[in-house]
Structure formats: structure tokens, C-alpha cells
Amino acid sequence: MKSSSKILLAPVLALFLLTSCGKKEDGIEVSEAPSESTEVQLTVEQFQTMKMEWGELHTGEFSEEIQVQGTVQIPVEGMREITTYFGGYVEDLKLIEGQGVRKGEVLFTLENPEFLRLQQDFLETKSQLAYLKADWERQNTLAQEQISAQKNFLKAAADYESALAKAKSLTKQLALISIDGETLSPATIQSKILITSPINGFVEEVVAVPGQFLPAGAKALNLISKDHIHVELVLFEKDASKVRPGQVVEFISPDRPEEVIKAKIKVVGKSINAQRQINVHADLIDKKEEGQLTPGMFLQARIQLDPRQSLAVPEESIIEVGEEHYILVQKSKVEGGFVLQKIKVIPGAKGKNYRAISTATALDSTTLVLVKGGFNLL
Numbered sequence: 001m002k003s004s005s006k007i008l009l010a011p012v013l014a015l016f017l018l019t020s021c022g023k024k025e026d027g028i029e030v031s032e033a034p035s036e037s038t039e040v041q042l043t044v045e046q047f048q049t050m051k052m053e054w055g056e057l058h059t060g061e062f063s064e065e066i067q068v069q070g071t072v073q074i075p076v077e078g079m080r081e082i083t084t085y086f087g088g089y090v091e092d093l094k095l096i097e098g099q100g101v102r103k104g105e106v107l108f109t110l111e112n113p114e115f116l117r118l119q120q121d122f123l124e125t126k127s128q129l130a131y132l133k134a135d136w137e138r139q140n141t142l143a144q145e146q147i148s149a150q151k152n153f154l155k156a157a158a159d160y161e162s163a164l165a166k167a168k169s170l171t172k173q174l175a176l177i178s179i180d181g182e183t184l185s186p187a188t189i190q191s192k193i194l195i196t197s198p199i200n201g202f203v204e205e206v207v208a209v210p211g212q213f214l215p216a217g218a219k220a221l222n223l224i225s226k227d228h229i230h231v232e233l234v235l236f237e238k239d240a241s242k243v244r245p246g247q248v249v250e251f252i253s254p255d256r257p258e259e260v261i262k263a264k265i266k267v268v269g270k271s272i273n274a275q276r277q278i279n280v281h282a283d284l285i286d287k288k289e290e291g292q293l294t295p296g297m298f299l300q301a302r303i304q305l306d307p308r309q310s311l312a313v314p315e316e317s318i319i320e321v322g323e324e325h326y327i328l329v330q331k332s333k334v335e336g337g338f339v340l341q342k343i344k345v346i347p348g349a350k351g352k353n354y355r356a357i358s359t360a361t362a363l364d365s366t367t368l369v370l371v372k373g374g375f376n377l378l
Helices: 044-049 113-144 150-176 237-242 287-292
Strands: 006-008 022-025 028-031 039-043 053-056 058-062 065-073 079-082 088-091 106-111 192-196 201-206 221-224 230-236 248-253 256-268 277-284 298-304 308-314 319-321 324-334 337-350 354-358 368-372
Touching (some): 058 354, 113 150, 230 237, 277 287
Parallel strands (some): 006 039
Antiparallel strands (some): 022 028, 065 298, 088 106, 106 192, 308 354, 337 354
16 A cells, blocks of 8 residues: 555465564454554455454443442441549449440449439428429518518529529539439439430440449540441542432442441542542431441442443454544545554543444444454554
């Protein structure tokens, strides 16, 4: 051929000659193409002998996916740090890390003589309150009938209101240590209070030890609830525009590699970190699968992007050469054969027997693509 961009595959008899610079396929030697060549000329006989086949381009909807990494996380509402409003000595603590707990279950007890004084103060104030209320009502009646001095009524009212405020304050303090002032009596006064679990979950960390004096506000335990478990994914900046809430994420639990777990994207981060990454939050679709996951677990996941119209070719027509991909299409027919054009493509999503491609070359559904035998021509 005259053009340096074309390779002429010689007639069959010439191709049978063995030379050191050629490739041999089923008894037919094919001249190698220079790396910069974009066209190949092929005879009908060569096409048939090498059992090549044509295929058609296809246009359809393809859903691409992004491979991402992530971890299983617990949101803030699923975490509980167990502290107490009052200090005390830790007793009856038998929990270990990883142990399950139920809401309302006793975690440990806390003992402090101050609990006794608080209950006694409440009962004394409650007793005085009844007397002071009766005195206030009596002085009010006498003042209205001008039998008693107004100052007596004002003093009785002040004493009653002061006692009432103190009783309300003590009631709230008792509630902080899980004691109901309405049912408290001298017979039920106790020096120990029960510290119970506020959630269903498990013990993440045990800080306190039996016999230790735990100061007010100090952490005794960390609890975690798996009721709100979610997946935190890390997405590269270049893919951020492709991802939106509502898209499906598929991943596999290391414990059950045969089962695919699905989640749905809830939040896409609005800031990029120093590694040019964005965090994506996804919630499990089936909450029953939460039991298969452990907080902190590493995951390999894929995000299913929205389907879009794309040009596609038969999967086997894509030829991989190093890190690049090509297809061979029929550019034209010539006497006794064809002229094929090598086109660089970027493979995309896979469909049934077809794979989406993107290319800078204009193609349409009438273009014929070489499905089989093309690898030997590049």
C-alpha cells in the first residue's frame, strides 16, 4: 500500500512463507503492524481462514459502577457513654467488652452515703410541706377575715413556697439516680443505686473496676447500639459528581462472602479532605442484615450509578494492548477483502453480552466491529 497508515496483508500464498518478522495464525502468516498504524487490510480468504466474525454496535442503557472502600460505622445516636450525676463506689460490675446488654438491664451498682442523706432530706421536706401548706391556707383564711395580721400570712406563704421549691429540686435529684420520689418511704431508703442500660446493644469499653470510687461525671462504660449501623464510604473527588443520595451500594461481609448486602446512599459529603476524598454515608436497605456487620469492619463496595444511554460493543471485541483498549471496525470494503480501522476506546459498564464504550471516533449502529480474531492483528 502507498499509505504508511495502512498494512496490506499479502495474498494467501505469500502469507504461507515463514519470515522472522511475522506472526503465524492457523497456518497463515500475518505481517505485524507498526505501532502507529491505524488501518489493516484483510482478504476474504484470510478472514475466513482465521475464523473471524463481524458484530454490530449497540446503543442502550448501561449502569456503571464505582469501586470504593469503606468501613462499618455507628452514628452518634447509637453510642452511649455511661456516666453518673453523683460519685460513688462501683459494685456488682461483671461486664466484659463485646457482651450484649438490653435496655433497662442493670450494668452495675453505685454506693454512696450521700444517697441516704438525699433521700432523708426529701422525706423531711415532704413531711414539712404538708404542715406548711395547711398553715398557709389557715393564715390566708384569717387574713381575708382580718382576724390575723397580713405579715403572718406572708410569712406562711414564703415558708410554704420555699419548701415546695426544695421538694421539687430534691425530686429531680432523686430522679437522676433513678429513685421515684412519689414511692419513696422510710422503708425503701437505700445506699445503693442501680445503673441501667439506656439502649439495646453491646459493651464497647469497660473503664471502671469494682471497688473504685467513680467521681461524678466520670466515664464507667461505653455502649454501642447496632440498631443504626451504617456504612461510611470513601470516594475520590473525580467521582463525586456521579454519586447522589438514593443510589444503591453493594458490598460483601467478610464473614459471609457468598451474600451480597445492599445499602442506599443517604448523604454525600460536601467537603474534600487532604487526600482529595469525600465521605459518603449509606444506610442498610434490610435492617435484618445489621447483625452480620461489626463496627470498624473494612469493606470493599461498589456504587451502582444511574443508567444512561451509551454506545456498546460485544464484550469479546475489545482488545487489550498493555494499558489501552481497542476495537477493529470495518472502515470499507475493497476488492477481495476489507479495510479495518483500529479505534481506541475506554470500556465502561457491562451488560448482557455487550460492554459500553466511549471513544473520540464517531461511530453509529451501522458500523461493523470485528468480534473474533482481532487480537492477532494488533
